[in-house]
Amino acid sequence: MHASLRPAFDYELDPNDAIVSVSDDWLAFARENGASELDGDSVLGKSLWSFIPDDPTRKFYEDIFATVRATDKAVVVPFRCDSPTLRRFMRLEIRHHAGCGIDLKSVLVRAEPCERRVLLDANAQPSNNCITMCSCCKHILFEPHGWLPLEEASSRPGLCLTGKRPQIRYEVCATCRAVATRQRIAGINAKLEAERSTVTTENVLGWITLAKERAALAKSIEERTDKSRPEC
Secondary structure: OOHHHOOEEEEEEOOOOEEEEEOHHHHHHHHHOOOOOOOHHHHOOOEHHHHOOOHHHHHHHHHHHHHHHHHOOOEEEEEEOOEOOEEEEEEEEEEEEOOOEEEEEEEEEEEEEOOOOHHHOOOOOEEEEEEEEEOOOOOEEEOOOEEEOHHHHHOOOOOOOOOOEEEEEEEOOHHHHHHHHHHHHHHHHHHHHHHHHHOOOOOHHHHHHHHHHHHHHHHHHHHHHHHHOOOO
């Protein structure tokens, strides 16, 4: 099977989020998608965060990792990993393993061919235009319309009609944040419920910290919901 259509790509992080192993399919995927420099020698021992330059995406996953480690409950993040001529719908399974490490599995849900999109073509001539894209779902922010699907946004006048690739600033949209936040809350709830009868003076601080995190996450969901409601 062609590496771009392989069903899953695995990699593992140590407690400091350094990459300690990658699967053969992960390496094949990198080579076939123009990142041949990402071989085993170049990534092993390196911090995952050195490959994620934008702060919003890095903070998004740092928060997820912290919750997964604290609760031992997996979080699954749906995401797009498109090429210029292929739509890839994927999910990232984030799990905790012994020793506070993290196991990550990127699973291909489906792939669809599409017409070439300059927007995602790293070999296209760059332009001076700058757009904001969600690093998960690849929606593009168009004010005042909000986040538009990549397919709809790509056809907007002035975005890609010049044949040049705009500069991309990555964010994480409210919808993708909410998907992860609800899973984090569910994991915290399960952890707190399981330990409710075993809270002691030794572990009460951790229990309180999780309870506060749950409250903050629930509040963030409410705030995003309020902002999405139309004004009367």
